Amino acid sequence: MxxxxxxxxxxxxxxxxxxxxxxxxxxxxWRITVLAEETRPAYDRVALSSxxxxxxxxxxxxxxVVGVDLRLGEAALEIDRVKREIITSKGExxxxxxxxxxxxxxxxxxxVPGRELPGCFVYRTIDDLDAIREAVEAAxxxxxxxxxxxxxxxxxxEAANALRGMGLSPHVVELAPRLMPIQVDDGGAGLLxxxxxxxxxxxxxxxxxxxxxxxxxxxxxxxxSGVELDxxxxxxxxxxxxxxxxxxxxxxxxxxxxxxxxxEGCRTGDANVYAIGECACVAGMVYGLVAPGYAxxxxxxxxxxxxxxxxxGADTSTKLKLLGVxxxxxxxxxxxxxxxxxxxxxxxxxxxxAKVVVSDDAKTLLGGILxxxxxxxxxxRPLVGRAISGDPxxxxxPAGTDVALGSLPDDAQVCSCNAVTKAVIKGAIAEGCADVPxxxxxxxxxxxxxxxxxxxxxxxxxxxVAQSKALCEHxxxxxxxxxEIVAGSGVSTFSELITKHxxxxxxxxxxxxxxxxxxxxxxxxVLDGEQASLQDTNDHxxxxxxxxxxxxxxxRIPGGEITPDKxxxxxxxxxxxxxxxxxxxxxxxxxxxxxVDQLPHIWRRLVxxxxxxxxxxxxxxxxxxSCVGTTWCRYGVQDSVALAIQLELRYRGLRSxxxxxxxxxxxxxxxxxxxxxxxGVIATEHGWNLYVGGNGGFxxxxxxxxxxxxxxxxxxxxxxxxxxxxVRTADRLQRTSAWIEAMDGGLDHLRAVIVDDSLGICADLExxxxxxxxxxxxxxxxxxxxxxxxxxxxxxxxxxxTPDPTISFREERGQxxxxxxxxxxxxxx
Ligand SMILES: Cc1cc2nc3c(=O)[nH]c(=O)nc-3n(C[C@H](O)[C@H](O)[C@H](O)COP(=O)(O)OP(=O)(O)OC[C@H]3O[C@@H](n4cnc5c(N)ncnc54)[C@H](O)[C@@H]3O)c2cc1C
Ligand code: SF4
Numbered sequence: 001m002x003x004x005x006x007x008x009x010x011x012x013x014x015x016x017x018x019x020x021x022x023x024x025x026x027x028x029x030w031r032i033t034v035l036a037e038e039t040r041p042a043y044d045r046v047a048l049s050s051x052x053x054x055x056x057x058x059x060x061x062x063x064x065v066v067g068v069d070l071r072l073g074e075a076a077l078e079i080d081r082v083k084r085e086i087i088t089s090k091g092e093x094x095x096x097x098x099x100x101x102x103x104x105x106x107x108x109x110x111x112v113p114g115r116e117l118p119g120c121f122v123y124r125t126i127d128d129l130d131a132i133r134e135a136v137e138a139a140x141x142x143x144x145x146x147x148x149x150x151x152x153x154x155x156x157x158e159a160a161n162a163l164r165g166m167g168l169s170p171h172v173v174e175l176a177p178r179l180m181p182i183q184v185d186d187g188g189a190g191l192l193x194x195x196x197x198x199x200x201x202x203x204x205x206x207x208x209x210x211x212x213x214x215x216x217x218x219x220x221x222x223x224x225s226g227v228e229l230d231x232x233x234x235x236x237x238x239x240x241x242x243x244x245x246x247x248x249x250x251x252x253x254x255x256x257x258x259x260x261x262x263x264e265g266c267r268t269g270d271a272n273v274y275a276i277g278e279c280a281c282v283a284g285m286v287y288g289l290v291a292p293g294y295a296x297x298x299x300x301x302x303x304x305x306x307x308x309x310x311x312x313g314a315d316t317s318t319k320l321k322l323l324g325v326x327x328x329x330x331x332x333x334x335x336x337x338x339x340x341x342x343x344x345x346x347x348x349x350x351x352x353x354a355k356v357v358v359s360d361d362a363k364t365l366l367g368g369i370l371x372x373x374x375x376x377x378x379x380x381r382p383l384v385g386r387a388i389s390g391d392p393x394x395x396x397x398p399a400g401t402d403v404a405l406g407s408l409p410d411d412a413q414v415c416s417c418n419a420v421t422k423a424v425i426k427g428a429i430a431e432g433c434a435d436v437p438x439x440x441x442x443x444x445x446x447x448x449x450x451x452x453x454x455x456x457x458x459x460x461x462x463x464x465v466a467q468s469k470a471l472c473e474h475x476x477x478x479x480x481x482x483x484e485i486v487a488g489s490g491v492s493t494f495s496e497l498i499t500k501h502x503x504x505x506x507x508x509x510x511x512x513x514x515x516x517x518x519x520x521x522x523x524x525x526v527l528d529g530e531q532a533s534l535q536d537t538n539d540h541x542x543x544x545x546x547x548x549x550x551x552x553x554x555x556r557i558p559g560g561e562i563t564p565d566k567x568x569x570x571x572x573x574x575x576x577x578x579x580x581x582x583x584x585x586x587x588x589x590x591x592x593x594x595x596v597d598q599l600p601h602i603w604r605r606l607v608x609x610x611x612x613x614x615x616x617x618x619x620x621x622x623x624x625x626s627c628v629g630t631t632w633c634r635y636g637v638q639d640s641v642a643l644a645i646q647l648e649l650r651y652r653g654l655r656s657x658x659x660x661x662x663x664x665x666x667x668x669x670x671x672x673x674x675x676x677x678x679x680g681v682i683a684t685e686h687g688w689n690l691y692v693g694g695n696g697g698f699x700x701x702x703x704x705x706x707x708x709x710x711x712x713x714x715x716x717x718x719x720x721x722x723x724x725x726x727v728r729t730a731d732r733l734q735r736t737s738a739w740i741e742a743m744d745g746g747l748d749h750l751r752a753v754i755v756d757d758s759l760g761i762c763a764d765l766e767x768x769x770x771x772x773x774x775x776x777x778x779x780x781x782x783x784x785x786x787x788x789x790x791x792x793x794x795x796x797x798x799x800x801x802t803p804d805p806t807i808s809f810r811e812e813r814g815q816x817x818x819x820x821x822x823x824x825x826x827x828x829x
Contacts, residue, residue: 002028002029002030002031003029003030003031003097003098004030004031004032004033004095004096004097004098005021005030005031005032005033005096005097005098005099005100005304006032006033006034006035006076006086006094006096006098006099006100007032007033007034007035007100007102008035008076008086008099008100008101008102008103008246009035009036009037009101009102009103009104009243009277009279010034010035010036010038010041010042010070010072010102011042011045011102011104011277011278012042012044012045012046012062012277012290012293012294013102013104013276013277013278013290013293013294013296013297014034014036014042014100014102014276014277014297015042015062015065016293016294016297016298017100017102017276017297017300017301018032018034018065018068019063019065020297020298020301021301021304021305022065022066022067022068024301024302024305025305029305030098030304031069032067032068032069033068033069033071033094033096034068034069034070034071035071035074035075035076035086035088035094036070036071036072036073036074036075037073037074037075037089038072038073038125038127039072039073040057040061040072040126041061041062041064041070041072042061042062043057043060043061043062043126044060044061044062044448045124045125045290046290046448047060048060048123048124048125048126048129048158049158049159049161049162049165051126051129051162052129052133052162052165052166053165053504053505054504054505055133057126060126071088071090073089074088074089074090074092075088075089076088076089076246077089078249079099079246079249079250081250081251081270081272081273083095084096084097084099084272086099096272097272098272098273098274098304099272099273099274100273100274100275100276100300101246101247101260101268101273101274101275101276101279101280102275102276102277102279102293102297103242103243103244103246103277103279104242104243104277104278104279105240105241105242105243105278105279105286105288106122106124106240106241106243107122107123107124107236107237107238107239107240107241108236108238108239108240108241109122109236109238110150110208110209110236110238112150112208112209112210112211112212113210113211113212114211114212114213114214114219115212115234115236117212117213117214117219118135118214119135119214119219119232119233119234120212120219120233120234120235120236121135121233121234121235121236122235122236122237123149123155123158123159123162123235123236123237129162132162132163132166132233132235133166135232135233136163136166136167136168136232136233138217139217139218139232139233145167145168145169145232146168146169146170146171146229146230146231146232147160147163147166147168147169147170147171147231147232147233147234147235148170148171148172148173148209148221148229148231148233148234148235149163149170149171149172149173149234149235149236149237150173150208150209150234150235150236150237150238151172151173151174151236151237151238151239152172152173152174152176152178152179152180152181152203152205153174153179153180153181153182153183153237153239154180154182154183154318154320155237156172156174156237156238157172157179157180157196157201157320158237158320159235159237160172160201161199161201163233163235164199164200164201168232168233169200169202170200170201170202171201171202171203171204171229171231172196172201172202172203172204173204173207173208173209173221173223174203174204174205174206174207175206175207175208176205176206177205177206178190178192178193178205179192179193179196179203179205180192180320180327180329182329183318183327183329183333183369184327184329184333184369184371185333185334185355185369187344187346187353187355188327188329188353188355188369188370188371189371190353191346191348191351191352191353191371191372192325192327192353192371193205194351194545194546195325195351195371195372196325197545198325198538198545199325200540204223204225204227206225207223207224207225207227208223208224209221209222209223209224209234210222210223210224212234217232218230218231218232219231219232219233219234221234240278240288241258242254242258242259242260242278242279242280242281242286243278243279244258244259244260244279247260247268247275247279250270250273252268252269252270252273253268253269254281255281255284255286256284257281257286258281258286259275259279259280259281259286260275260279260280260281261281261282262274262275262276262280262281262282263282264282264283264310264311265299265300265303265308265309265310265311266280266282266296266299266300266303266311267303274300274303276293276296276297276299276300277293277296277297278293280296282296282311283313285313287314287316289314289316289318290417290448291314291315291416291417291418291419291448292311292314294417294418294419294448295311295312295314295419296311299311315330315331315381315384315413315416317329317330317331317377317381317384317416318330319374319377325372326370326371326372326373326374326375327370327371327374328368328369328370328371328374328377328381329367329368329369329370330367330368330377330380330381330384331357331365331366331367331368331381331384331385332357332366332367333355333357333367333368333369334357334367335357335366335367337357337359337366338360339359339360340357340358340359340360340366341357341358341359341360341362341392342355342356342357342358343355343356343358343392343393343395343396345393345396347372350372350373351372352370352371352372352373353369353370353371353372354368354369354370354371354373354376354396355368355369355370355396356368356380356392356395356396358388358392362392363387363388364385364386364387364388365380365383365384365385365386365388365392365395366384366385367384368380368395368396370396375454376395376396378414378452378454378455378458379408379455380395380396381413381416382408382412382413382414382416382422383395383408383412386409386412408422409422410422410423410426411423414445414452414455414456414459415443415444415445415446415448415452416452417447417448417452418443418444418445418447418448420443420444420445422459424443424445425439425443425445425456425459426459426463428442428443429459429460429463429465430463434460434465435460435465436453436456436457436460439456439460440456469481469731471509471510471513471732472507472509472510473504473507474498474502474503474504474505474506474507474510475498475501475502475503475510476502477501478731479513479517479657479730479731479732480728480729480730480731482497482501482513482514482517483517483520483727483728483729484728485497485501486514486517486518486521487521487728487768492518493518494506494511494514494515494518497514498510509732512539513732515539516619516655516656516657516732517655519618519620519655520654520655520656520727520772522771522772522775525777525779525782525786525789527540527542527779527782527783527789527792538617538618539617539618540792541596541599541617541792541793542599542613542617542779542780542783543594543599543616543617544616544617546592546593546818550592550593550594550595550818551594551595551596551599552590552591552592552593552594552616553573553579553590553591553594553599553602553603553606554588554589554590554591554613554614554615554616555570555588555589555606555611555612555613555614556588556611556612556613556614556615556648556652557587557588557589557614558624558644558645558648558649558652559587559624559625559626559641559642559644559645559648559664560587560588560623560625560626560641560644561626561641561645562589565609566609566610566611567589569605569606569609569611570589570591570606570611572605573591573602573605573606574591577591577593577594577598577601577602578593578816579591579592579593579594579602579816580592580593580815580816580817581815585625586622586623586625586661587623587625587626588614588616588623590616593809593816593817593818596793597793599793600783600784600790600793603780603783603784604784606780607778607780607781607784612652612778612780612781613653613778613779613780615652615653615779618655618659619655619656619657619658619659619733620653620654620655620656620659620660621648621651621652621653621654621656621659621660621661621662622659622660622661623648623661623662624644624645624647624648624651624661624662624663624664625644625661625662625663625664625672625673625674625677626640626641626643626644626645626663626664626665626666626672627640627641627664627665627666627671627672628640628641628666629641629642629664629665629666629667629683630666633666633667633671635666635667635669636666636667636683637666637667637683637684637685638666638667638683638684638687638688639666640664640665640666640672640681640683641664643664643681643688643712643715644662644663644664644672646712646716647662647664647681647716647719648662650716650773651719651723651773652776653772653776653777653778653779654723654727654772655727656723656726656727656730657726657727657730657731657732657733657734657739658730658733658734658735658736660678660679660723660736661677661678661695661696662674662677662678662679662680662681663676663677663680663681664680664681664682664683665680665681665682665683666683667682667683668682668684670682674691674694674703675691675694675702675703676694676695676696676700676701676702676703677691677694677695677703678692678693678694678695678703678735678736678737679691679692679703679719679722679723679736680692680694680703681715684708684709686709687709687710687711687712687714687715688709688710688711688712688715689705689707689708689709689710690705690706690707690710690715690718690719691703691704691705691706692704692706692722692736692740692747692750693736693737693739693740693741693747694736694737695735695736695737701737704740704747706718706722706747706750706751706754706755707751707755717766718754718755720765720766720769720770721753721754721762721765721766721769722750722754723769724765724766724768724769725750725753725754725761725765726739728765728768
């Protein structure tokens with residue numbers, strides 16, 4: 001006899017249960033009715049924030065489940081357990097043999113006076129986002145609009161990023177002293193804050209909203225710290241509360257912190273009633289993630305069909321990916337296990353923080369935190385609870401990220417959202433799955449939060465399956481192919497390019513890459529119109545964001561040569577704005593500690609004194625260092641200073657796949673360290689030797705000799721070709737060294753192309769460089785001459801004149817330096 005299953009709630013978990021039942025109930029033992037409070041079919045809530053890119057709910061909709069009586073916009077209001085009957089919001093009575101509560105949770109709104117005012121929102125449903133958008137559009141403010149998100153956890157940051165996507169300047173207010181307090185420790189949070197602020201988010205930690213007031217069309221939020229924020233919308237993202245009201249009214253037990261108490265089979269105290277997903281409390285835990293909910297749905301499907309499956313507990317690992325910000329936290333991230341040891345790598349220069357937690361004997365991985373670069377997450381998360389061989393530091397040391405997936409055991413979970421193991425993926429590849437979309441549809445891996453997609457690619461590569469070179473999901477072309485498309489078609493905007501040659505609205509991979517291509521091809525000022533929105537924050541403010549949220553100002557000093565007058569102007573500017581002054585390894589004088597609104601004033605004085613942007617921020621030519629050569633040195637055989645200046649002025653402003661550095665030494669003693677550069681020149685008795693593909697950084701590499709004893713004109717012609725060939729054909733963020741190594745034929749091929757012109761493209765490369773050199777204009781001068789560009793340079797768009805409370809300094813060796821947030825030390829295992 002057919003029985004009736006009623007699922008109350010049609011979120012991701014209710015949907016998974018309906019699908020699992022239809023997949024498994026091959027004999028049709030169950031008739032399924034779903035009561036759904038929301039008026040739209042189940043959608044991917046995990047990807048909710050992407051809705052702001054398209055405003056098309058269809059993109060998020062989960063596949064329809066056939067053979068289900070789905071009642072949208074009809075909530076369960078009352079449930080009579082004795083009659084096994086539900087009264088719905090449409091006044092219908094629905095009876096059941098088995099009832100599954102999948103009612104999810106509701107955002108928690110702290111009792112801040114004013115929280116009911118129009119303009120205050122939560123962030124949970126598509127309707128919430130539509131309402132926020134409507135309010136943003138209705139806000140009558142002139143200039144940039146602003147929003148406040150209360151809550152600096154994972155969802156708060158997502159919400160803030162979504163506000164940014166709607167064109168607002170977001171403020172994130174977090175009561176704890178750090179962002180993402182649950183997932184990240186002090187050290188990681190310090191870096192996270194820096195990275196998040198690069199996204200134009202203003203962070204206020206250790207404070208909360210005291211009161212929200214309405215003032216005409218705007219809202220004023222008074223924080224307990226005394227800061228007042230003038231905003232257009234307020235979004236609460238201060239945690240969630242399980243929606244267990246129905247269960248309470250039915251007399252079912254709820255947990256201490258809420259949630260319908262269920263056993264390991266997800267059954268409540270009533271044998272006919274189950275609870276799954278965010279409304280359930282299993283073994284004292286309420287999970288705010290989708291993977292445990294999916295696992296519970298599978299358990300209930302099994303039980304309803306006579307099985308004995310149990311909920312095994314769940315992985316609470318999380319990974320956040322905002323524009324340019326990677327954060328991941330997994331296992332025992334805070335080292336709460338007795339005797340746990342921590343190994344920390346904190347690289348302030350690279351902007352990465354990595355910590356692994358291991359057992360007291362350093363033999364078992366317990367957890368970890370990654371900020372800035374979470375590429376190791378996919379490898380490390382499946383290893384939690386497993387024995388590690390060798391030094392735990394190797395897991396997070398820069399060299400450790402090359403660990404092959406082959407070393408993972410077959411039963412390790414690659415996709416934790418859908419509980420897919422490495423063995424299942426290998427099996428699918430063996431049966432013919434030849435790409436990521438194929439693996440997604442065969443195994444469900446990568447279909448939820450998507451963080452395991454890089455691992456799927458790697459497993460395909462390890463299995464010998466050739467991979468697509470597509471830049472990202474929005475373009476099927478590699479960076480090099482896109483470069484040729486832009487160059488050949490005359491396309492001059494991102495929108496035109498994506499409309500004609502891509503799909504969707506772009507992401508943090510393709511937008512900066514295309515911005516760089518457009519800049520390499522000289523299509524206007526980097527802050528012109530749409531181009532401005534594609535840039536990373538450093539490029540956006542034409543300055544480098546530093547660790548306390550201030551910027552460094554770096555005037556170009558070609559070849560390291562500077563007049564006393566210019567030195568004096570730099571000194572006066574530094575003195576007047578209280579900037580920390582440092583002569584760097586690239587022979588420049590960096591001025592640190594400027595706030596965004598000071599940047600134009602500082603540059604006005606520098607530009608008036610004949611100086612220009614040193615491009616310390618962009619992926620562009622940085623410096624051409626030199627020794628003093630024949631001018632002063634008794635060993636010098638050529639004028640290294642004159643050549644360095646000539647090269648630096650020639651290639652200044654050239655945007656490239658990675659930053660570029662160069663140097664010229666006046667003799668083989670190599671005082672300028674030219675062989676540690678992307679292109680380096682060393683003088684000989686007969687001319688110049690040109691070296692290419694060197695770099696400093698994590699994996700220092702000496703450059704290789706390309707040609708010897710060439711004259712200056714030949715040298716410059718070859719460097720023109722080398723740089724243009726690199727700019728055109730390298731992958732995104734690929735250094736010259738990696739580019740040459742990846743080339744079929746390596747250095748010999750490069751030599752054939754740019755010295756012997758084996759491809760017949762050298763005239764074209766030279767002419768492209770000629771065009772770049774002719775079109776060069778100082779970007780800072782361009783900003784100063786354009787009031788619209790100048791208007792971007794305010795630190796609090798919505799509260800001009802308010803000092804940023806997050807920026808503070810202390811004094812060291814007679815200069816101002818930033819007050820550091822807790823920087824962890826390396827703790828030996
Ligand atoms: C912006 C955002 C980002 C997220 N990112 C991640 C992430 O990266 N990784 C991750 O694992 N998780 C993430 N989550 C959490 C994840 O979305 C949830 O864990 C998951 O959606 C929970 O599914 P659920 O079905 O239990 O609850 P829900 O999706 O909340 O669904 C419950 C449904 O039940 C309905 N309902 C409630 N009461 C009734 C009633 N009486 N009658 C009928 N219907 C009712 C509700 O309207 C709702 O549609 C994110 C959540 C949000 C909001
Ligand atoms: S590289 Fe040669 S020329 Fe230049 S400073 Fe050193 S010794 Fe002198």
